[in-house]
Amino acid sequence: MEIVTNILKEQLKKKANHLGADLFGVADLEKAQLYIKDNYGLExxxxxxxxxxGVFFPKEIVRLLEGGPQQIYSYYYGVINHKLDEISLLLANYLEKMGYKAFPIPASQQLITNKYKGIFSHKLAASLAGLGWVGKSCCLINGQVGPRLRLATVLTNAxxxxxxxxxxxCGSxxxxxxxxxxxxxxxxxxxxDDPLSKRFDPKACDDYFDYVQSSHGIGNCGKCIAACPWGRE
Ligand code: SF4
Ligand code: SF4
Incomplete structure (x- = not known):
């Protein structure tokens, strides 16, 4: 069985890389199932x-955010999300053809009932899959590029x-x-085990986006991403 699962994993990884994914990993969700049920539902x-x-954000574009909101950052944010959605859709379809269940989670998604929460946590999957760790900024921090990346997830029983x-x-x-x-x-x-409120105030971040939108006409920030020393140079 181990040889079979490794072959399928290698096939998926090759496909993902060929389609444009910079990072690929597999998360064991068994231990997180209760958390997932409580936070994202039984399904x-x-x-x-x-x-x-994961798909990387070009460092030079992220660096511009140090000077304030940037239209080009918003543009590539959309491009990268679209690329991730395409990759996860094609991998999910491939898994289905192989006889498994697969559910692609879009790169950018939020609940209608709670704009501060996604339908599923990409960071949870990415951290369990070894793509990085959840930093003090609440972003996923990858050893190579820090938080300069976007994520998508395919849930599966393969x-x-x-x-x-x-x-x-993160250290000190x-x-x-x-x-x-x-x-x-x-x-x-x-x-x-801590509630999000212990490390992050999503409303303060969101309100700031509204403020820069009204004052600069561009609703982004990302200064926490640009400042992270991991992968900055
Ligand atoms: S630096 Fe900007 S994007 Fe990051 S948490 Fe603060 S307000 Fe939000
Ligand atoms: S800036 Fe420093 S503390 Fe914040 S996420 Fe990056 S490494 Fe961690």
């Missing part, structure tokens, strides 16, 4: 694995060998905390 808790996919989670390497860094003008990032290290 999503029935999948034992997730394929986690027997794929899981990857191992990565250690949190507080660059994202200092960069955040509205003080949305509280500087608390990620702990899956």
């Amino acid at each position: 999503f808790s029935k999948y034992p694995s997730a394929v986690s996919l 027997p794929l060998e899981p990857d191992s989670p990565t250690k949190n390497k 860094c507080t660059a994202c905390v200092s960069a955040c003008i509205p003080g949305a990032i509280k500087g608390t290290a990620f702990n899956p």
Whole structure:
């Protein structure tokens, strides 16, 4: 069985890379199933694995955010999300053709009932799949590019060998905390048992987006992403 699951995983990884994914990993969701059921519903808790996919954001575009909101950042945000959605759709269809269940989660999604929450956490899947760790900024931090990436997820029951989670390497860094003008990032290290409110104020971040939209005509910020030393140079 192990050989079979590794062959399927390698096939998927090759496809994902060929389609444009920079990062690929498999998360074991078994231990997170109760959390998934409580936070995202029964439908999503029935999948034992997730394929986690990442596409990098060009560093030079993210760097521009240090100077304020940027139209070109918004443009590529859309391009990258679209690319991720295409990759996850094609991988999900491939898994279905192989006889497995597969549910692609769009790269950018939020609940109608709660604009601060997605229909599923890409960061949960990505961190369990070893693509990086959840930083103090609440972004996924990858060892190669830091938070300069976007994520998508394919939930599946395919027997794929899981990857191992990565250690949190934020350490004593507080660059994202200092960069955040509205003080949305509280500087608390990620702990899956803590409520989000202990480390992040999503309303403060969202209100700041509204403020820059009204004052600059562009509704983005990302200063916490530009400031992260991981993958910055
Ligand atoms: S996007 Fe801007 S406002 Fe939101 S947390 Fe990051 S630095 Fe703060
Ligand atoms: S800026 Fe520093 S504290 Fe914030 S996420 Fe990056 S490494 Fe972690």
